[in-house]
Amino acid sequence: MDRELFPERPAYPRGPIITGRVIRLRDGYSREMKIRRPALVAVLTAASVARLIGVLVLSVLRAGTGSGGRRKFKELRKGPEFLVTPLRLRDSDGVLYEMEIHGHLPQSALEPADHIQVTVRSQKDADLAPRVERIVNITTGQLLTPRIPTLWSHLGPALVLQSLVGLLVLGLVVAGYVLTAT
Structure with a gap:
């Protein structure tokens, strides 16, 4: 099957911790936070x-x-805007997962093919990919925690x-x- 015409659909992780390799960090976009x-x-x-x-x-x-x-x-x-960066990673079983990183990370923190372990939490909106709470970059030994306003x-x-x-x-x-x- 042609991957350009029919790209592989990513799955949303079920468990709180997923280990795999970074496939792609897509371009980030801003999302507005609601203030009560x-x-x-x-x-x-x-x-x-x-x-x-x-x-x-x-x-x-x-x-x-x-x-x-x-x-x-x-x-x-109106509330502040924060950066949302979609992250795709593939686990050892070959399953492609998609999740969102909310907040800023150092530019060199994640590279394609890095071996990482992420802790995720589902968001209030079930249509959105889970949010990354913590990233352990096993390749570089870094612990990363994105922060939002x-x-x-x-x-x-x-x-x-x-x-x-x-x-x-x-x-x-x-x-x-x-x-x-x-």
């Missing part, structure tokens, strides 16, 4: 309290404040710190109200 609205609203509300206090203090110290580099709710709701890395340390300050201020206001009411 309640978590985002809670962080932005707390951060707004701290921002409001900061704006009040700055308005007392000088005539006006700039808007700064604040991102809009729509931008934050999280909600906290997407929001950034400044906004997370600002929301923590806002929560602290809200806590102090509530505690002061409770103490004066009793």
Whole structure:
């Protein structure tokens, strides 16, 4: 049978660990991560309290404040994009498997014909290939763990710190109200 006209269909791995040889690393593409609205609203509300206090203090110290580099709710709701690289490997029985690597790896980390052992996990969408959690490159002796962005890395340390300050201020206001009411 002609392999160009009728290419071999890859299988999705059933077990969590597969050992085989890298056949092909296809070109990566970006996929958007979804951000849940309640978590985002809670962080932005707390951060707004701290921002409001900061704006009040700055308005007392000088005539006006700039808007700064604040991102809009729509931008934050969209979520970060991360790199998805399809990986094909063939095990010792000759079965071709396809899986996805989410996140970045060093460019020279995997080469065709490398002997690797991968740990995979199925994704929420059953139509997608399983996601690689860990790669042990037996040829080079490297342990590789691809990392994807999280909600906290997407929001950034400044906004997370600002929301923590806002929560602290809200806590102090509530505690002061409770103490004066009793």
